[in-house]
Amino acid sequence: MGAFLVLCALLPLPSLADFPGTVARVKRSVVAVGTYIPAGSPGFRFLGTGFVVGDGNRVVTNAHVLAAVPEGSEERLVIALPGSGRVVARPVRQVASDPDHDLALLGFDGPPMPALTLGDxxxxxxxxxxxxxxxxxxxxxxxxxxxxxxxxxxxxxxxxxxxxxxxxxxxxxxxxxxxxxxxxxxxxxxxxxxxxxxxxxxxxxxxxxxxxxxxxxxxxxxxxxxxxxxxxxxxxxxxxxxxxx
Known part of the structure; x- marks a missing residue:
């Protein structure tokens, strides 16, 4: 019996990771990418998803998401933060892109948001x-x-x-x-x-x-x-x- 207990102590423990907890952390960094027209009805037009990286003032999305904004349009590029019962929008600008891999990096001013960690x-x-x-x-x-x-x-x-x-x-x-x-x-x-x-x-x-x-x-x-x-x-x-x- 003692040998069995020793063996059990040496075996790796099953993962105790809390997946709902992981989701809750990730959701704080996920934003909707879209456009905003002050006089529009509705004012916000959804284009795709993005997530916060780096210093907390950068958002990643697909380059083709931004291609849906017509050149010369009055629409302003924004990210929308889900809230209780309403959507809070923050202006963003494109700071870098990699069209060969369909990636775009956006920047925004003001208080940073929680950033996700990049793996390998x-x-x-x-x-x-x-x-x-x-x-x-x-x-x-x-x-x-x-x-x-x-x-x-x-x-x-x-x-x-x-x-x-x-x-x-x-x-x-x-x-x-x-x-x-x-x-x-x-x-x-x-x-x-x-x-x-x-x-x-x-x-x-x-x-x-x-x-x-x-x-x-x-x-x-x-x-x-x-x-x-x-x-x-x-x-x-x-x-x-x-x-x-």
Missing amino acids: SNAVRDGQDVAMTGFPLGGSIGIVPVTHKGIVSALTPVGQPLATARQLDSKTVRRLSVGNYQVLQLDIVSYPGNSGSPLYDPDSGEVLGILNMVFIKGTKETALTNPSGISYAIPVNFLKPLLAP
Whole structure:
């Protein structure tokens, strides 16, 4: 009996991580990205999801999210912070972008917000548990952060060989010309509006990727008549150069 107790003491303990606690911490850093027109009705137009990084005055989202703002428009780029019964908006400006990986970095003034910690996407493995928090269908169901949990299904090339040149378009050619880098393929539910959501470790909350609903699908699934419902994320290591001083 004594030997059994000693053996049990030497075995690793199961994880006691509090996933709801992780979600609560992450939600403080997740924002809605959109535009605001003072005279508009409604004044806020939802575009996608973002999350706070760095010094607390930086927000990451997908570059294609910002492309929805027409040039010369009176719409002002803002981030919206979910509140009790109302949305609080803060003006932002674009400070850096990486169109080849569909990433954009925004900056805002004033009090900093809690920032998420970036993990190492090179260490991500197939079958690893992951979670994401964002605003699925945010323009329709409201600015309420929603969390989904799943696994990394595969580390897969961002582009697939196509059967004929007719299936290539100019956008696909440009994306593939920067290199067929790997992205994270996910067994996880995501919707339009989740673009820019942080994909993170459920235990530590460290960000492993940035959800992408348009850019990767347009490259990988160009050949499909009926695109799949598979979700993808840009590895977070591609984000780190944008944050370098």
